[in-house]
Amino acid sequence: MDLVVGSILEGKVTGITKFGAFVALPEGKSGMVHISEVANSYVNDIKDFLTEGQQVSVKIINIDNEGRINLSIKKAQPQAAAPQPAAPRPAFERRAPRPRSGAPRGARQPVDPASLTFEDKLKMFMQDSESRLSDIKHNNDRKSGARRKK
Numbered sequence: 001m002d003l004v005v006g007s008i009l010e011g012k013v014t015g016i017t018k019f020g021a022f023v024a025l026p027e028g029k030s031g032m033v034h035i036s037e038v039a040n041s042y043v044n045d046i047k048d049f050l051t052e053g054q055q056v057s058v059k060i061i062n063i064d065n066e067g068r069i070n071l072s073i074k075k076a077q078p079q080a081a082a083p084q085p086a087a088p089r090p091a092f093e094r095r096a097p098r099p100r101s102g103a104p105r106g107a108r109q110p111v112d113p114a115s116l117t118f119e120d121k122l123k124m125f126m127q128d129s130e131s132r133l134s135d136i137k138h139n140n141d142r143k144s145g146a147r148r149k150k
Helices: 118-144
Strands: 008-016 020-024 030-034 055-063 069-072
Touching: 030 055
Parallel strands: 030 069
Antiparallel strands: 008 020, 008 055, 020 030, 055 069
16 A cells, blocks of 8 residues: 555554654554644644544645655544535625614624524633633733833
8 A cells, every 4th residue: 555645544643742643554654643633623732632552544644755744633534514605795786774773883682592503602602701801901901000011
């Protein structure tokens, strides 16, 4: 079996470092999975996702001139269908004016929590959390005079 870019193979994790994992491949070869290629989500500690001796499916994404093999675990996984971008509107199309409401600009409409997906709930939580942290930081800077010391 010849190792070519784009092929998907089974391998065994032989070593874990803070920047990636080494995987033993067929024919006695080995390659490295960079930490950014382990999962589709952010990976802070690779040991949360991989352990030594674990069997993994990897995709060869590059073989450099020195024979080093770069691997990806996330690209070896079947991908969900990517959402297609909406068709652009014609530039000349007139839009109806937005209805005016008594709510201040930027106010959110109440949403039924039962109709939200996990991703929507997580997104709302992250936005709320970032907003609160920003307010806290701003207030602490004002109290400590951090902005005036410059």
